[in-house]
Amino acid sequence: MDAIQKQLLEAVSGLHDVPAGAYNIRTNGKTEGRQTTENIDIQPREEGDGIVITIKSGTKNESMHMPVILSKAGWKETVYNDFYIGDDCDVTIVAGCGIHCGTDDGSQHDGIHSFFIGKNSKVKYVEKHYGSGDGNGKRVMNPQTIVEVGEGSYMEMDTAQIKGVDSTDRLTKVKLGKGASIKVMERLMTHGEQRAESRFIVDLDGEDSGANIISRSVAKDDSYQMFQSVLNGNARCSGHTECDAIIVGNAKISSIPEITANNSDAALIHEAAIGKIAGEQIIKLMTLGLTEEEAEEQIISGFLK
Template identity: 60%
Template sequence: QKENSYVDMEMVQIKGVDNTYRTTKAELAEGATMIVHERLMTHGEQKATSVYEVELNGEGSSTDVISRSVAKDSSEQIFEAAIVGNTVCNGHAECDAIIMDNAHVVAVPKLDARNVDAALIHEAAIGKIAGDQLIKLMSLGLSEAEAEEQIIGGFLR
């Protein structure tokens, strides 16, 4: 990206695709910003891989790569985020996933600070739906399946 440029990318895949492999590479110049919001749901035997490689080359450049995903049945998801800080910059990658049934979820962080003033952060959390969330919604009259759908819908918004 050129100096002081800005990109806001939204990637959404909710069921329906058997196999995807997405790679996004960016080199950011001075003052440039790249924001990524990924929302993903896989089911059945689906496989989805998302790879983000961002080089923060310009002073004051920044990136924020955020993934929210749900893996059901026997599906598989791989999320890779590699951020290289070559100067005074800010980089953040976050992967939050709900895993269900026999699914498989992998989060691969790579932070590469090549400057003392590169501020790079990675957050990842993979887990099942909390039982107390289900119980609360079921106490309001929803079936377990309806409660799961409400939780998943809110999570992917």
């Protein structure tokens, strides 16, 4: 890998070198490296571009890294990755995509990840998106995450898109079985004329299922963001969705909630707050020696943690 590719790899996955355990590193449409383990198998898809990951039942305290790097000008791809996770697992999956653009030719990565989680398992999924380079070409990422959480299982999603992505259309669709639950923390920041649209559709189908969807975002300059959350309570369940957003400059943010109770024992809540940084917060930090710009960045950094 060259210097740019290594920098992107570190930004989206925290890796400085080849990781231990299972991994699949993709660079400009090709497999840069792949390693399977006794419990985590990775195979190419028979149809379409992408991989199939199978995690054996009973796998505990193991992780998999699967970063995608695009550093070739004008590269566009659609990748399908399927995860089959057995019963009684406890695993972490670290994904992410980094795009570098140094020309007027834009690049685009559309990643469709489908998760099929067995019973009584725990899955943590970490996904980071990042763009770099001083070219005028658009850096576009359109991730789709489709999840089926089996009986008694739990999935935690931690997604972040903080810098350099010009356009993104994010879709997450979840189906929860009996006693299954999901927790999502999404963090987004846009600036310039960037656009980010994020949609969550969660079907709480099983009794005692639960969902907690949280989005924190900052929109600067003339950028635009849209957050839409749909919770369908189809059984005795509990669901909560929350959107907290900060506007800086002439940016625009929309929050569109939709909660539907199709069962009398479904308890669903939506919260949303959009506004600018309070002046007293800026002033307080400036009394400690920070400039106004430094104070603003400090507040935003803490908000997105």
